[in-house]
Amino acid sequence: MGHPLPRQTSSADCGTEDTVALEGPTLRKPPARHDSPPGRLPSAAPPTDLLDGVARWRQADTAAGLFRLRPVRLEADLPLLHGWMNDAAVAAFWELAGPASRTEAHVAAQLEGDGRSVPCLGLLDGVPMSYWELYRADLDPLARYCRVLPHDTGVHLLIGGARDRGRGLGTTLLGAVARLVLEHRPRCARVLAEPDVHNHPSVAAFLAAGFRYCEEVALPAKRAALMVRDRAAP
Template sequence: MHQADAHTGSGTGAVPPDGTGTEDTLELRLTEELLALLGDDTPPPAVGGAASALVGSPGAWTPVGTPAGEFQLVTVEPGRDLPVISRWMNDPAVAAFWELAGPEAVTGAHLGRQLDGDGRSMPCLGVLDGTPMSYWEIYRADLDPLARHYPSRPHDMGVHLLIGGVGNRGRGIGSALLRAVSDLVLDNRPLCARVIAEPDLRNTPSVSAFLSAGFRFCAEVELPEKRAALMVRDRAHRDDL
C-alpha cells in the first residue's frame, strides 16, 4: 500500500526487501475466479500500455489538457524508467514518506511487485508537455489492505503520487494533476464511483493538494504505518468541488 511524497501524496511504512510487508498493495492473494468477478467488462484498448481487468490501461488513456500543460500517464517500463524513479525516491522530501531510498534495486523490487502481480496496481510516469515529472500508482482501493480500514465500496480506485522535480512543487501543479488523473480514472473506469487517497496527516501540503483537487476529507484513519487523512472524490460531485 505504497503512497506518495511530501508534497502531493501520502506516506507509508517501509517494505521489506522480500516484499512480505503486511500492508503492501499486493499482499492479498486473489484467485483467478475472484479476479474475474471483481473486474469489469470494459475491453482493454487495442494499443498503448499494459492492461488489467482490475484497473484498465492507464498508459493508454487519452492525454488531457491541464493549467500546467498537456499531461498523460505512461506505464512504467523499468528498463527505461527505473533510474529516474529511483532518483526521485532518494530525494529526502520523498524518502521521508515513501521510504524507498537506496540503490535502484529497492525501487525496482517495488515496481516489479506491481508489474508482475495480479493487476491491482499499475505504476505510471506522469508526463507533462513531453517531460516525465511525476510517478503515479493507480490501484484498486477496494482490493488493497487499505479496505480493511475504511468502509470500502466495490470498484473504489485509489491514487498514489509523487512529484519528482523540486521546481514543480508548491506551485499548484500537484492539485491540477490530481484533478486531471482522478477525472481520467472516472472517465475510463465506468463502475468506479469514488477515487480514494490516504495521505499522511502530517503531510499538510499533500492534504491541501487533494482538497484543492476536489477531494473531500472524510475521516482520520489509523493505518499500521501512519495516521492518514481519508480523501474521497465522488463521481456524483466531481463538477461541484
C-alpha cells in the same frame, strides 16, 4: 515483523497552500495475488487488467500543459525513479531511499502482479515529472481499515523534481487524474487517497482538487486522512 490490526478511529459513513504531493503506499508490501480483503472470495483466475487499460487512457489538457499517464517501463525508467526516491522530500513519505534494487523491487511487485495496482509516470508536455500508483482500493489492504466500495480507485503520487514543486501542480494534476479515472472507469464511483494526517499541504491539495475529507484512519504505517473524490464532484 507484524503490526496489530489498528482500530479505525471514526465511524463516519463515507459512502455518500501548494504541495509537493508526496504520498506513498498505505502498506509497504503489495498484496499477494489472492490476498483479498475479509469477506471477499478471490477469483480462481483473476483478470490481468483490473483498472480498465490505463495505458490507453487519453491525455488531459490542463492549465499546466498536456498531461498523460504512462505505465512504468522498469528497465528504462528505473534510474529516474531511483533518483526521485532518494530526494529527501520524497524519501520522508515513500521510505524507498537507498539502492536502485529497493525501488526496483517495489515497482516490479506491481508490474508482476495481477493488475490491481498500476505504477505510472506522469508526463507533462511529454516530459516525465511525477510518479503515480493507481490501485483498486477494494482489492487492497486499505479495505481492512475503512469502508471501501466496489471499484473504488486509490491514488498514490509524488512530484519528482524540486523545480516542479511549489507551482500548484499537485492540485492541478490531482484534479486531472481524478477526472481521467472517473472517465475511463465507468464502474468506479469514487477516487480515494490516504495522505498522512500530518502532511497538511498534501491534504490541502486534495481538498483544492475536489476531494473531501472523509475520516481519519489508523493504518500500520501512519494515521491517514481518507480523502474522497466523488463522481458527482465538479
